[in-house]
Amino acid sequence: MPTDGSPIVDAAVLAGRFGLTPDLLLDHLRRGFVRSRVEIGAGDDAGKRRLSVRIGNRVWIAIVNENGCVLSEEMQYSGMAPGGGLG
Structure with a gap:
């Protein structure tokens, strides 16, 4: 971790969690999608x-x-709730 205590996640590891390439993840970061x-x-x-x-x-x-x-990890998905609202 950096000296400010913020954890660092390798781009390749994070990209893999989302099924992306590291380059596509970086593109999403630049575009503000992350x-x-x-x-x-x-x-x-x-x-x-x-x-x-x-x-x-x-x-x-x-x-x-x-x-x-x-120590642990999970992927959650959000979508439309019954009745058309955001879940």
Whole structure:
């Protein structure tokens, strides 16, 4: 992790989670199609970070430790809810 505590995810690893090439992921980043959030753990989760990366209707969520190692991960999909609203 950099000195500010923000985790770094290799572009090839992140691209693979979304079924993209690293070049296509970087293109999506340049175009503003990628949104991300980092949440800092407290209490029992101190030293951990939850990363959420959204591209389109997919969100990759990972829990990483202070060394940047992925402890768990999942891919979530959002879409239309019954009745036509966003889910």
